[in-house]
Each structure stands twice: as structure tokens, then as C-alpha cells.
Amino acid sequence: MVKTVSRSLAACLFCVVWGVHVNASEMVNSEAAEAYLQPQSQWPPKHSDAAEDVAPVPLPVKLDDYLVQLGKVLFHDKGLSGDSSVSCASCHQADIHFADHSKLSPGVQGRLGKRTTPMLRLVGLWEILFWDARIDTLEALIEQPLTDPLEMDNTVEAAVTYITSQAKYVEAFTIAYGDDAITWPRAAQAIAEFMRSIPSPERPFDLFMQAVKMEDFTQAEDVLSKQEREGLHLFRTKAGCVQCHSGALFSDQRLHNTGLTYYGRRFEDLGHFNISGKPEDVGKFRTPSLRYLSERNHFMHNGLFDDLLGIVRMYAHGGSRPKPRGEQVNDPLFPKTTDLLQPFDLSKEEEQALLAFLRTL
Ligand code: HEC
Ligand code: HEC
Known part of the structure; x- marks a missing residue:
């Protein structure tokens, strides 16, 4: 995070000094895209709150x-x-x-x-x-x-x-x-x-991870484009997705409130609260897998979302944060969106890079 900020500052100084128009974030990201053509241990560090990193699908288990x-x-x-x-x-x-x-x-x-x-x-x-x-x-x-x-x-x-x-x-x-x-x-x-x-066909991301593991970086570059690698970088760093969407499933297998409870409204769903009865569980849902995402057509527990760009923009705003109104101010069950979601800036190019990466999963 600190590194990204100081690098974009450096890039900006560069464009001021030389009087040329350089998109700083694009420059930083394209450097980052190159950094993924190295062993995973040398990739830029993932978001500081992420417990796990991204991972390829495992080998199938033996079944009867x-x-x-x-x-x-x-x-x-x-x-x-x-x-x-x-x-x-x-x-x-x-x-x-x-x-x-x-x-x-x-x-x-x-x-x-x-x-x-x-x-x-x-x-x-x-x-x-x-x-x-x-x-x-x-x-x-x-x-x-x-x-x-x-x-x-x-x-x-x-x-x-x-x-x-x-x-x-x-x-x-x-x-x-x-x-x-x-x-x-x-x-x-x-x-x-x-x-x-049920088979889990390998996706470009899995082929990339295999190539990285074999240290065949020509192959790695072939299976994941520069834009897709920029997207991987954003996913693991400033966009913070990897905090919750990690491992082979791209899920931490935990419950979070991302602000989609629709509390007191037609589509209200109290999530894990219905099971535990604990106020802190109102609106908590399991982090879903992001695998095969772009080939599915509606998202979130209620299926009300169909636009991945819209979802990315919602996250960039720090997630959905409904405000209590009237008597809801004193309602102990009023859902609270997780603090893990924080706003971040995403340029148009970065939005496209993140979406391109999601399509490789
Ligand atoms: C705090 C944990 C957390 C973070 C950080 C997070 N997500 Fe999510 N994500 C969730 C949860 C939980 C849901 C399900 C919410 C629901 O259904 O109410 C979800 C749902 C989604 C879905 C819908 C998937 C489906 O199959 O329905 C997409 C797409 C998605 N997230 C992408 C992202 C991207 C891209 C980022 C980074 C910009 C991100 N998420 C960051 C927890 C998180
Ligand atoms: C009428 C539609 C419908 C039928 C029929 C149905 N399911 Fe589902 N299935 C769903 C829905 C909706 C959910 C999500 C429910 C929830 O999370 O509260 C679900 C969830 C699941 C899950 C959980 C997946 C996960 O990621 O957690 C499994 C496994 C599953 N179903 C298997 C089955 C099996 C096996 C049958 C037949 C015995 C079956 N389903 C019949 C609609 C259906």
C-alpha cells in the first residue's frame, strides 16, 4: 500500500518535471503486471489484512x-x-x-x-x-x-x-x-x-499458476495478458478483494456483512442471524466463490445483481452502507457493514483490468 502510494507520487513528479501526460496508476500497474512473472514468493505483498493468497484448483480427489x-x-x-x-x-x-x-x-x-x-x-x-x-x-x-x-x-x-x-x-x-x-x-x-x-475445468488463472510454479514465465505471459495480471495485482492489493476472496475457491469460507441485508425492506434477508440469533450476525453471508463467475449471470445471495462492473464500483465506494432511519437508530439488529470494506480509487483502466482478471477465474 505504502509502496504503491510512494510509487504513484514518484510517477506524478516525473510527469510534472518532464511536462508529459503520463497516467501514474497505469504506469504503476504495468510495472506490477511484470512483477507477477516471477516465483509467487517474489510477488508484491498481498493486502495486509488478507490471511490467505489466491490459489489454483487442487487435483481431483479419488472417488467411488x-x-x-x-x-x-x-x-x-x-x-x-x-x-x-x-x-x-x-x-x-x-x-x-x-x-x-x-x-x-x-x-x-x-x-x-x-x-x-x-x-x-x-x-x-x-x-x-x-x-x-x-x-x-x-x-x-x-x-x-x-x-x-x-x-x-x-x-x-x-x-x-x-x-x-x-x-x-x-x-x-x-x-x-x-x-x-x-x-x-x-x-x-x-x-x-x-x-x-463434478469436474472443475482449469481456467486461464490455473494455467498461469501452473506456469509460475514451473518457472516457465513465457508460458505464464501467454496465458494471462498484461491487463489480466494488472487485475490480479489490484485484486491482491488496493482493491482488497483477497481479504475475503482467497484460496482455490476464492472464498475465505467465512461470513461477512457486505451491506446487502435490505433491512426492513422487501428483499430483507437476515443471513446467518436466522441460525445463530446473535445480533452481530444480522446480514452476514458466506463469501461466495468467484470461480466461473463471468459465465454465470446473476450474483449475491438474492441474485439481484447482474453487472460485474456495478459490483466492482460498489466495492470501490467501500461497499453498501445503509444508514438507519427514524426508530432504526436505536435498533440493536440494524445491520452493520464490515470494516474490511474501505473505499479505494479505481481508474477506468483499472476497473477493466480487475474485470479482465475476474474473467480468468
Ligand atoms: C469483507 C469481505 C469481502 C471483500 C473484501 C470482498 N468481498 Fe466480494 N463478497 C463477499 C461476500 C460476503 C459476498 C456475498 C454477499 C451477499 O450475497 O450478500 C460477496 C460477493 C461477491 C460477488 C458475487 C459473487 C456471486 O457468486 O454471487 C462478487 C462478484 C464479488 N464479491 C467480487 C468482489 C471483488 C471484485 C472484490 C474486491 C473489489 C470483493 N468482492 C471484495 C465478501 C467480500
Ligand atoms: C428449487 C430449486 C432447488 C432444488 C430442487 C435443489 N436445490 Fe440445491 N440449492 C438451491 C438454492 C436456492 C440453494 C441456496 C439456498 C441457501 O443458501 O439458503 C441451494 C443450495 C445447495 C447446495 C449448497 C451449495 C453451496 O455452495 O453451499 C447444495 C450442495 C445443493 N443445493 C444441492 C442440492 C441437491 C443435492 C438437491 C437435490 C436433492 C438440490 N440441491 C435441489 C436450489 C435448489
């Missing part, structure tokens, strides 16, 4: 193929829902990274919930699940969409009865488990194993 096959069929089976109209795949669609093309996904009889469907790529890396982190294992989670009246509106018993009635499942359970006992924990385990098997 028979369980994956069984789980895949269950995941796509509408027979698991109360009126046989909706499967997991109705909302988690393969062609959009297992998220949904719609902001809100219709469950049985077109019923709509309040939150947008997260993508399922890299889902095995999460230690906390759902937008409000209300559960922490995939196996335990599956019962929730199954029984949610707005999603599949079924019961575990009815789902097991349905599965047992299908000859194809009796055979598949026998192949996967060695006997034909059909139980909910077994079905849930298979569906979880299928979700963990």
Missing part, C-alpha cells in the same frame, strides 16, 4: 465410481420430489456450472424461494454450506432441498419408498454397497459423492 453413478441418477430423478416434477438438476443445471439460468429457481408447483441457486463446481471444497452457512457436510445438507416445501416438498420416508420401488435402484444399490438395503443415509452419500465428482 459406483457411488458416483448411483448418485448421478438420483440427482437427476424427479421421482424424488413430492409431486415428481422437480429434481436436483432442475435447479442445479450442468450447462451453467450447476447453478440456474434464473435468479430464483422454481421448486414444485413453481414455488419460489428467496435465494439464488449456488453453482456446484468445487462444492467438495466447502467446509460450510449454503449462503448462510447453516450446515457443514454435503451428506447432511441433501435432506434440506428434499423436504423444503419451496423446493422438492417431499419426506425422507416417501423418497426411500420411491427409490425402493424402482428395480434400477435395487440393482444400483447392490452394485454400490454389496447388498440391496436402501436407506436414506446411503442415498444421500451417493448424491454427495456425485456432487464431489
Whole structure:
């Protein structure tokens, strides 16, 4: 931070002395872009409040193929829902990274919930699940969409009865488990194993990280353009994104209030407060992954955002900071936006560089 300031000062002095028009921040950033063509240990230091740095997707873990096959069929089976109209795949669609093309996904009889469907790529890396982190294992989670009246509106018993009635499942359970006992924990385990098997195709950022690790900087320069490397630099430094969006998922797996509670308004969502009941958790949501971001089309827990530039500008203003009005001044539940979000200046070129970097994820 200090270094950037002193460098841009130096650049400005330079343009005053020589009487030429040089965009100081652009100059600083293009130097920075070069600094990423070095081993990661020599990159410019990341934001001082960031615990972790950016990371490539890890190698796939070894899975049980028979369980994956069984789980895949269950995941796509509408027979698991109360009126046989909706499967997991109705909302988690393969062609959009297992998220949904719609902001809100219709469950049985077109019923709509309040939150947008997260993508399922890299889902095995999460230690906390759902937008409000209300559960922490995939196996335990599956019962929730199954029984949610707005999603599949079924019961575990009815789902097991349905599965047992299908000859194809009796055979598949026998192949996967060695006997034909059909139980909910077994079905849930298979569906979880299928979700963990969803591939996470490498993105330009991952190829860049591999090239950096191999110290093949010609290759690194090929896979991430100068503009994209400038964006990486901004992401790790003055824009402060890496404080929360870090690791392979580009999430710190923590909860933050970024000011999108819509407190007292139509789209109000109290986030983790609904689980913990603690006032400090009002409006806290899990940091979402930024992977495959530019190929998804609506963002945030409520899916109300569709413009990445708009999101970047909101962050540059220090995030959304609603002010309490009238009686809200004394309301202990009035949401407080995290202090980790602080305003920063971003030129038009820098905005484009940051967006270009986000598209490599
Ligand atoms: C009607 C649409 C719908 C259906 C059907 C549905 N989901 Fe979801 N899914 C969602 C929504 C919306 C969320 C986010 C809910 C929240 O965070 O409160 C979600 C969240 C999840 C998550 C958490 C992902 C994360 O990043 O934390 C997993 C895993 C998941 N669903 C798996 C499934 C499985 C397995 C099924 C079938 C048994 C299923 N879903 C059926 C809409 C649906
Ligand atoms: C204080 C932690 C924090 C910082 C810093 C931060 N984010 Fe976020 N980000 C979040 C949280 C939490 C959400 C989800 C908020 C919600 O849904 O209400 C989010 C959501 C997003 C989303 C929507 C993703 C999706 O799948 O819906 C994008 C895009 C995003 N952030 C980009 C950025 C960028 C770019 C920066 C840096 C300029 C940044 N974030 C800085 C915590 C942070």
C-alpha cells in the first residue's frame, strides 16, 4: 500500500518535471503486471489484512465410481420430489456450472424461494454450506432441498419408498454397497459423492499458476495478458478483494456483512442471524466463490445483481452502507457493514483490468 502510494507520487513528479501526460496508476500497474512473472514468493505483498493468497484448483480427489453413478441418477430423478416434477438438476443445471439460468429457481408447483441457486463446481471444497452457512457436510445438507416445501416438498420416508420401488435402484444399490438395503443415509452419500465428482475445468488463472510454479514465465505471459495480471495485482492489493476472496475457491469460507441485508425492506434477508440469533450476525453471508463467475449471470445471495462492473464500483465506494432511519437508530439488529470494506480509487483502466482478471477465474 505504502509502496504503491510512494510509487504513484514518484510517477506524478516525473510527469510534472518532464511536462508529459503520463497516467501514474497505469504506469504503476504495468510495472506490477511484470512483477507477477516471477516465483509467487517474489510477488508484491498481498493486502495486509488478507490471511490467505489466491490459489489454483487442487487435483481431483479419488472417488467411488459406483457411488458416483448411483448418485448421478438420483440427482437427476424427479421421482424424488413430492409431486415428481422437480429434481436436483432442475435447479442445479450442468450447462451453467450447476447453478440456474434464473435468479430464483422454481421448486414444485413453481414455488419460489428467496435465494439464488449456488453453482456446484468445487462444492467438495466447502467446509460450510449454503449462503448462510447453516450446515457443514454435503451428506447432511441433501435432506434440506428434499423436504423444503419451496423446493422438492417431499419426506425422507416417501423418497426411500420411491427409490425402493424402482428395480434400477435395487440393482444400483447392490452394485454400490454389496447388498440391496436402501436407506436414506446411503442415498444421500451417493448424491454427495456425485456432487464431489463434478469436474472443475482449469481456467486461464490455473494455467498461469501452473506456469509460475514451473518457472516457465513465457508460458505464464501467454496465458494471462498484461491487463489480466494488472487485475490480479489490484485484486491482491488496493482493491482488497483477497481479504475475503482467497484460496482455490476464492472464498475465505467465512461470513461477512457486505451491506446487502435490505433491512426492513422487501428483499430483507437476515443471513446467518436466522441460525445463530446473535445480533452481530444480522446480514452476514458466506463469501461466495468467484470461480466461473463471468459465465454465470446473476450474483449475491438474492441474485439481484447482474453487472460485474456495478459490483466492482460498489466495492470501490467501500461497499453498501445503509444508514438507519427514524426508530432504526436505536435498533440493536440494524445491520452493520464490515470494516474490511474501505473505499479505494479505481481508474477506468483499472476497473477493466480487475474485470479482465475476474474473467480468468
Ligand atoms: C428449487 C430449486 C432447488 C432444488 C430442487 C435443489 N436445490 Fe440445491 N440449492 C438451491 C438454492 C436456492 C440453494 C441456496 C439456498 C441457501 O443458501 O439458503 C441451494 C443450495 C445447495 C447446495 C449448497 C451449495 C453451496 O455452495 O453451499 C447444495 C450442495 C445443493 N443445493 C444441492 C442440492 C441437491 C443435492 C438437491 C437435490 C436433492 C438440490 N440441491 C435441489 C436450489 C435448489
Ligand atoms: C469483507 C469481505 C469481502 C471483500 C473484501 C470482498 N468481498 Fe466480494 N463478497 C463477499 C461476500 C460476503 C459476498 C456475498 C454477499 C451477499 O450475497 O450478500 C460477496 C460477493 C461477491 C460477488 C458475487 C459473487 C456471486 O457468486 O454471487 C462478487 C462478484 C464479488 N464479491 C467480487 C468482489 C471483488 C471484485 C472484490 C474486491 C473489489 C470483493 N468482492 C471484495 C465478501 C467480500
